[in-house]
Amino acid sequence: MTTRTGRVTCDLTISADGYSAGLNQSEQRPFGDDGGDGWGDKLHAWMFETAEENRAELEQLAGAGAFIMGRNMFGPVRGEWDRPWNGWWGDNPPYHTSVFVLTHHAREPQPMDGDTTFYFVTDGIESALAQAQAAAGDGDVAIQGGATTVNQYLAAGLIDELRLHIVPLTLGAGTRLFEGVPPLNLEQVNSRAATSVTHVTYRVH
């Protein structure tokens, strides 16, 4: 048996009260209810409006050898795949490698431009991780979200490094990071303040 060199990482942008999405997600509002206040935009302003000062964190985000995400992050289709949907990111998604989408609804792999392929995994988080690790080789596997997916990996003790991007607003309801996850012993390995976000990296023990 060989030891993998790649880690399992997770970057998640959360509100100060720990939410990564609001209630009632839809195609019109991928981040759910926001009290009419564009909270999805505010949540990710650090990636776009102030990208320059957050370059190091953005490069980390993109650096994994394979990605895992939940079906709700992939798109707004629920239940059967009853209409065409290939993600939010157009024909050439920013992944450029294998992306494993957790779902209860089987679907054929979906190749995209620029070397991204979406694989749909119906046999659970361990299976998705094993497939992603095989695809990543010596690279990291990044758990992309949403919180429902991240919480399962945290509860199973499968995440090595959790990188939170804490933005200055609270949401009060929605999908919350750490919900239902047993107590964790974390090690703060890095923490950096930017203008309107605080980046904190934890090693999970």
Added chain:
Amino acid sequence: MTTRTGRVTCDLTISADGYSAGLNQSEQRPFGDDGGDGWGDKLHAWMFETAEENRAELEQLAGAGAFIMGRNMFGPVRGEWDRPWNGWWGDNPPYHTSVFVLTHHAREPQPMDGDTTFYFVTDGIESALAQAQAAAGDGDVAIQGGATTVNQYLAAGLIDELRLHIVPLTLGAGTRLFEGVPPLNLEQVNSRAATSVTHVTYRVH
């Protein structure tokens, strides 16, 4: 009518999942259940073990002109005041000014050494704030905790500056900051990383 110069501040130490205390608080375990792991100690390690590097934050903590706290923070007595209890802090508490304790159980003011007096307020958060502001003069009023008390002041829009000290562990259950508080628009005015805590200051709008 004159405008007050003092602000209403709140410093709270929270776990990465937003808790400021565990379940089942008692005299033996003022911070509640910790899975046998001394979480109360870990929560406040930044104030004691690594006090030197957190001097600026500690000075801010002590600088208010008057303090407000919930009855559970004041001590483990619940229901009627059926036994002597003057707080966790000995004869000479570190406040050296007026401290207003929110409770449903009336009690005479309790003067202590070093100019601390505990006043017991039974007519609600606005009354406690008005009394604290009168006592503080031009100084700040600090809402000391616990989260049950802080959340009421946040929900009522009465806190100007919220200073969170986020420590690297999760608790999974207990009293949680922001629980039941409607969405807030925050402004990150300061954020600083120390070895095993991240300090984030928000202005509340």
